[in-house]
Amino acid sequence: MVTPKKYREKEYNQLVQVLENVFDFDHWKFQQTFVFKDAIHAPYIIYDSEWCRIWFGWDYGEMHQSRTMSVFYGRLHAPDDGANIIVNGKKCKAWHHVNTAINFLEGLSPKESVDQRRIKREWPKIIEQFENSDIGKELMPDGYLNLEGMARLHGAIWEKYGQRLFELFDLRRIDLWDKYSKFLAEHNKLLGLRNIPELPDLDMNC
Secondary structure, three states: OOOHHHHHHHHHHHHHHHHHHHOOOOOOOOEEEEEEOOOOOOOEEEEEOOOOEEEEEEEOOOOOOOOEEEEEEEOOOOOOOOOEEEEOOEEEEOEEOOHHHHHHHOOOOHHHHHHHHHOOOOOOHHHHHHHHOHHHHHOOOOOOOOHHHHHHHHHHHHHHHHHHHHHHOOOOOHHHHHHHHHHHHHHHHHOOOOOOOOOOOOOOEO
């Protein structure tokens, strides 16, 4: 009989194997700094460099027939055990998806970024190129990227943007982060999102 503890241990081992097979963490100067695993919740792993943190964990999204992986990027103050931190007494979002960061690096305006997905029904080019590649199609057994597929997608993103992406989250690049934070806030407002009391305000990105 497979106990919950053994099941989670198997998940953790799968996650580690995929990450180590896909990413050359030494090359990118990342080190594993935090591991979460218990008998109840899905495991996740955080890697740090001098520029930023990256969170890798199993994704249980109901829309996925085959389970995949979530990947979040954060600045070095992003917490090990939550999505937010408190800044000046207010909740602030500390972990971020990569899609909006890519559009910012590509020079899109917030409106162009929103229109790309809502009107054109497109993902950033690097994502569409990967999903349409032979390896991308192979790693989408149910129409969605599986665990390895998501890892290899982010590997492709690193190959294209690399240091530019990591430095976007660098605590030392205050000017750059200020521009990106304003981009995020405007992007979310154009999406029609509204402030929710339990969550950080749209302009609270840190």
